[in-house]
Amino acid sequence: MSRTALGVLALSLLFVGSLFVGATPLSPMDVTTPEARALIWDSRLPRAFAVVLTGASLAIAGQIMQLIARNRFVEPMTAGTGQSAMLGLLVVSVCLPAASVGLKMALSAFAALIGSIGFFAITRRLPPEEPLLVPLVGIVYGGVIGSAAVYIGFQLDMLQYIDIWLTGEFSGTMRGRYELLWIAGLAAVLSYLVADQFSILGLGETVSLNLGLNYRQVVLSGLVVISVVTGLTVVTVGAIPFIGLVVPNLVSRLVGDNLRRSLPLTAMAGAGLVLASDIFARLVVHPFEVPVATVIGIIGAAVFLWMLYGRAQHVS
Amino acid sequence: MIEVQNLSHDIHGAPILRDISVTVPKGGVTALVGPNGAGKSTLLSLMARLIPRQQGRITVDELVVGESDDKDLARRLAILPQTVHAASRLTVRDLVGFGRYPYHRGRPTPDDRAMVEDGMRLFDLLPLAERSLDTLSGGQRQRAFVAMTYVQDTDYLLLDEPLNNLDLAASRALMARLRDLADNKDRTVIIVLHDINFATAYADRVLVMKEGRLCADGAPQDVITETLIQSVFETDAPLRTVEGRPVVMV
Ligand SMILES: Nc1ncnc2c1ncn2[C@@H]1O[C@H](COP(=O)(O)OP(=O)(O)OP(=O)(O)O)[C@@H](O)[C@H]1O
Numbered sequence: 140m141s142r143t144a145l146g147v148l149a150l151s152l153l154f155v156g157s158l159f160v161g162a163t164p165l166s167p168m169d170v171t172t173p174e175a176r177a178l179i180w181d182s183r184l185p186r187a188f189a190v191v192l193t194g195a196s197l198a199i200a201g202q203i204m205q206l207i208a209r210n211r212f213v214e215p216m217t218a219g220t221g222q223s224a225m226l227g228l229l230v231v232s233v234c235l236p237a238a239s240v241g242l243k244m245a246l247s248a249f250a251a252l253i254g255s256i257g258f259f260a261i262t263r264r265l266p267p268e269e270p271l272l273v274p275l276v277g278i279v280y281g282g283v284i285g286s287a288a289v290y291i292g293f294q295l296d297m298l299q300y301i302d303i304w305l306t307g308e309f310s311g312t313m314r315g316r317y318e319l320l321w322i323a324g325l326a327a328v329l330s331y332l333v334a335d336q337f338s339i340l341g342l343g344e345t346v347s348l349n350l351g352l353n354y355r356q357v358v359l360s361g362l363v364v365i366s367v368v369t370g371l372t373v374v375t376v377g378a379i380p381f382i383g384l385v386v387p388n389l390v391s392r393l394v395g396d397n398l399r400r401s402l403p404l405t406a407m408a409g410a411g412l413v414l415a416s417d418i419f420a421r422l423v424v425h426p427f428e429v430p431v432a433t434v435i436g437i438i439g440a441a442v443f444l445w446m447l448y449g450r451a452q453h454v455s
Numbered sequence: 456m457i458e459v460q461n462l463s464h465d466i467h468g469a470p471i472l473r474d475i476s477v478t479v480p481k482g483g484v485t486a487l488v489g490p491n492g493a494g495k496s497t498l499l500s501l502m503a504r505l506i507p508r509q510q511g512r513i514t515v516d517e518l519v520v521g522e523s524d525d526k527d528l529a530r531r532l533a534i535l536p537q538t539v540h541a542a543s544r545l546t547v548r549d550l551v552g553f554g555r556y557p558y559h560r561g562r563p564t565p566d567d568r569a570m571v572e573d574g575m576r577l578f579d580l581l582p583l584a585e586r587s588l589d590t591l592s593g594g595q596r597q598r599a600f601v602a603m604t605y606v607q608d609t610d611y612l613l614l615d616e617p618l619n620n621l622d623l624a625a626s627r628a629l630m631a632r633l634r635d636l637a638d639n640k641d642r643t644v645i646i647v648l649h650d651i652n653f654a655t656a657y658a659d660r661v662l663v664m665k666e667g668r669l670c671a672d673g674a675p676q677d678v679i680t681e682t683l684i685q686s687v688f689e690t691d692a693p694l695r696t697v698e699g700r701p702v703v704m705v
């Protein structure tokens with residue numbers, strides 16, 4: 140069986156399995172009852188979709204960001220993008236409390252875009268032979284923006300929101316509350332259409348220009364995808380760390396950096412990892428649950444360490 | 456024809472190129488030589504719009520560098536930069552394939568694929584086709600980038616030290632290939648070389664640069680003299696004439 144077919148099968152199994160995991164017991168036998176159908180329709184299915192959309196789009200956003208930065212150690216949450224989305228949302232909530240959800244999302248994605256542009260403006264001056272400087276600067280940069288958000292939140296007594304945005308979890312996902320994530324998914328899918336251009340970005344500005352690419356425009360479109368995905372996930376489910384970092388790295392090791400080939404795998408792996416973690420998060424202290432961000436934080440940290448050491452061994 | 460008129464360039468206030476005017480007619484191999492820091496790469500990068508032009512004017516046939524559409528220029532002129540990014544996990548075939556990107560923009564035709572295979576064959580890359588760039592040796596990687604530039608199939612080819620890391624056989628094969636492109640396909644090649652002997656053996660014309668200026672220009676046997684080597688490179692390597700060609704005794 141091909142790798143793709145295998146991935147689709149595993150993902151489908153996880154997806155269906157996740158419908159039957161939760162505080163309210165539900166077995167595949169009673170799906171015909173009206174209560175069970177309501178539960179699946181209003182809560183379990185939306186949750187499964189939210190998980191898949193979040194995982195896939197965050198992983199793709201991370202992969203694009205790594206190609207733009209030409210650095211394998213960046214992802215939206217360590218580059219100030221997520222924090223900027225949060226800060227933007229906070230400012231909008233204060234200044235335009237009556238704004239529609241759509242407008243709030245748009246402005247938060249815009250703030251994320253400004254934040255990412257700032258990140259790239261700062262890090263492009265860093266020496267390329269020190270790849271770890273980029274994520275370090277990103278963490279400091281994101282920390283500063285995040286602190287600004289916390290400060291404002293503290294002043295305005297809105298800290299509880301920041302807490303929600305900082306810790307991604309799906310327990311509150313219901314029909315009518317997650318649908319904006321489809322936009323994030325759409326943004327990620329659209330990036331497949333220009334996959335070649337993003338792959339070429341990974342070869343650097345000189346090669347891009349030589350091949351007639353409008354370098355700035357392609358970088359900007361990549362940043363728009365990253366910002367929309369990050370902004371929407373932070374606002375809808377909260378920040379989930381490491382997905383954008385770990386998944387693209389693993390996929391790149393497996394199938395390389397040609398985005399046209401790796402993007403579907405990245406999407407499936409991202410979705411699968413978050414789905415499995417979310418199932419685990421629901422089972423580990425059943426009938427309660429832990430935030431999925433915590434579970435992924437632990438897995439991600441372990442994989443990240445392994446990546447770092449793996450890299451040290453590869454030095455030629 | 457590439458026409459450079461009164462080109463000057465500063466970086467952080469330091470003059471890098473000073474009032475360069477030169478015309479390279481269509482066809483032929485032109486070698487660009489000169490000591491480290493002379494400004495060769497800067498000149499090539501300006502011709503290929505890799506860095507924004509400050510003063511002067513550069514045209515490639517009817518296209519004005521810096522004003523004409525990037526996509527048009529990418530089908531007219533290709534550049535192999537002096538340093539290329541190595542850490543990418545693209546396969547050799549993918550990399551060479553991107554050389555066709557200016558034509559197919561994401562949808563390669565069978566013709567594009569055939570050219571890519573042809574390019575890989577010419578530069579001995581077929582056995583490495585599925586290898587990832589980050590696993591190649593320096594010379595193999597250099598050959599992959601040369602092949603990418605080659606399949607871009609442009610009238611003008613700018614190559615910045617393409618012999619970097621190449622062994623003797625690969626160097627001679629590449630130079631012979633460039634010679635063939637110029638003689639039989641009317642391609643125009645401008646190539647930065649440090650090995651003067653390669654320049655005299657394969658080029659029709661040698662441009663010598665020093666400290667941001669053009670200081671000699673002409674056929675290799677006329678330009679390359681002991682006096683020139685001494686004044687430009689400030690080393691007293693002796694010169695012999697072998698079969699009518701000046702050869703630097705290193
Ligand atoms: N980004 C930069 N910042 C400062 N100086 C630069 C920069 N790029 C080039 N220079 C300077 O411009 C001069 C010309 O550089 P260039 O790379 O064109 O030389 P070159 O003739 O190609 O040399 P080499 O044979 O070593 O490749 C050098 O003195 C170099 O130090």
Ligand SMILES: [Mg+2]
Pocket residue numbers: 495496497537615
């Ligand atoms: Mg140079």
